[in-house]
Amino acid sequence: MKRHTILPVLLLIVALVLAACGGGQATEEEAPDQGDGQPPAGAVDEIVLYNWSEYIDPEILSMFEEETGIVVTEDNFSSNEELLAKLQGGATGYALIVPSDYTVSIMKEEGLLAKLNQDNIPNLSNLSEQFRNVPYDPGNEYCVPYQWGTTGIGYLSSKVEEPTSWAVLFDPDPDAPYFGRATMLDDVRESFAAALIYLGYDPNTTNEAELQEAKELLIKAKSALAGYDSDTYEDLLASEENLLAHGWNGDFLFVVEDNPDIAYTIPQEGGVIWVDNICIPSSATPEQKEAAEKFINFLLKPDVGALLSEWNYYASPNAAAEDILGEEFLSDPSVYPPPDVLSRLHYLEPVGEFEAVYQRLWDEVKAATP
Numbered sequence: 001m002k003r004h005t006i007l008p009v010l011l012l013i014v015a016l017v018l019a020a021c022g023g024g025q026a027t028e029e030e031a032p033d034q035g036d037g038q039p040p041a042g043a044v045d046e047i048v049l050y051n052w053s054e055y056i057d058p059e060i061l062s063m064f065e066e067e068t069g070i071v072v073t074e075d076n077f078s079s080n081e082e083l084l085a086k087l088q089g090g091a092t093g094y095a096l097i098v099p100s101d102y103t104v105s106i107m108k109e110e111g112l113l114a115k116l117n118q119d120n121i122p123n124l125s126n127l128s129e130q131f132r133n134v135p136y137d138p139g140n141e142y143c144v145p146y147q148w149g150t151t152g153i154g155y156l157s158s159k160v161e162e163p164t165s166w167a168v169l170f171d172p173d174p175d176a177p178y179f180g181r182a183t184m185l186d187d188v189r190e191s192f193a194a195a196l197i198y199l200g201y202d203p204n205t206t207n208e209a210e211l212q213e214a215k216e217l218l219i220k221a222k223s224a225l226a227g228y229d230s231d232t233y234e235d236l237l238a239s240e241e242n243l244l245a246h247g248w249n250g251d252f253l254f255v256v257e258d259n260p261d262i263a264y265t266i267p268q269e270g271g272v273i274w275v276d277n278i279c280i281p282s283s284a285t286p287e288q289k290e291a292a293e294k295f296i297n298f299l300l301k302p303d304v305g306a307l308l309s310e311w312n313y314y315a316s317p318n319a320a321a322e323d324i325l326g327e328e329f330l331s332d333p334s335v336y337p338p339p340d341v342l343s344r345l346h347y348l349e350p351v352g353e354f355e356a357v358y359q360r361l362w363d364e365v366k367a368a369t370p
């Protein structure tokens with residue numbers, strides 16, 4: 001286990017003091033029948049959350065269990081495509097899933113998501129205004145933004161010069177210290193986005209010639225790579241087995257405690273910005289859905305939202321949680337990119353039929369010898 005050990009204690013003290021004053025956050029509400037420590041008769045007492053790895057503080061799951069009697073267990077995926085394929089294949093048993101923005105659009109279109117009963121989620125009012133009306137899910141009809149972040153490059157700052165360009169991967173210098181000790185995300189859209197952005201193209205392009213060019217670059221990059229990895233790349237940097245990695249900002253910040261030499265940057269050509277969302281699959285039973293909505297409401301409590309970001313180092317879409325997080329966290333440019341960086345970031349969008357083209361070309365990249 002990692003992260004700050006003092007903050008949860010401080011938050012608990014603040015919560016206890018507020019409760020003793022008869023107050024508590026004006027922005028924190030309980031959905032009907034929540035809070036007696038027992039699930040109602042006939043309700044489920046266990047649900048499964050299908051999530052990215054290392055994305056939720058286990059303490060949050062324990063707190064929820066203590067409050068409601070509902071045990072939340074986790075299963076993990078490594079990419080949106082893995083999650084999507086699982087649901088498209090008819091997987092059942094999941095009450096909660098965490099797709100990114102463009103995948104929410106695809107899942108909605110394919111009928112894979114259940115509509116939220118917002119009466120069960122009064123803490124929705126804690127979301128920042130900009131997350132109440134996201135383009136892929138206006139009005140939070142199906143999902144609630146969970147965390148948001150960026151995709152860039154993590155590196156060991158005493159061994160590698162700050163990478164200012166994606167050229168470190170796409171035009172690698174065989175004499176560079178990171179050559180052969182770098183990784184890229186095992187993620188079709190993210191890895192193509194890095195190459196397309198480096199080439200000056202739209203990371204959501206549906207132009208096959210541009211995609212072919214990006215594919216060639218991705219193959220060229222393989223000479224500098226130790227491999228593709230979306231789950232352990234930050235640990236491999238922390239242990240100094242690798243020196244540079246393409247990845248998600250919070251994952252790098254997660255291991256700075258283990259190795260303070262780790263730094264994160266977004267190259268001058270730009271990078272990807274994304275919003276992950278917590279949603280309920282349409283395959284959930286009514287009982288699972290009710291428990292899942294309780295959990296979503298719980299996550300939206302200000303103190304729980306703050307705990308989540310303090311643990312995983314991703315930015316919070318929850319305005320009431322941000323009030324607790326404090327200036328140091330909110331002004332960290334690796335978590336909340338400043339305006340000049342934000343202006344160079346792109347959201348991934350669904351590309352329709354072209355998803356298959358991306359996937360075919362990605363398979364060719366993976367199979368190729370550089």
Ligand code: SPD
Nearest residue numbers: 052053054055100248274
């Ligand atoms: N360890 C948690 C990582 C979560 C990353 N989600 C990002 C998806 C962007 N395409």
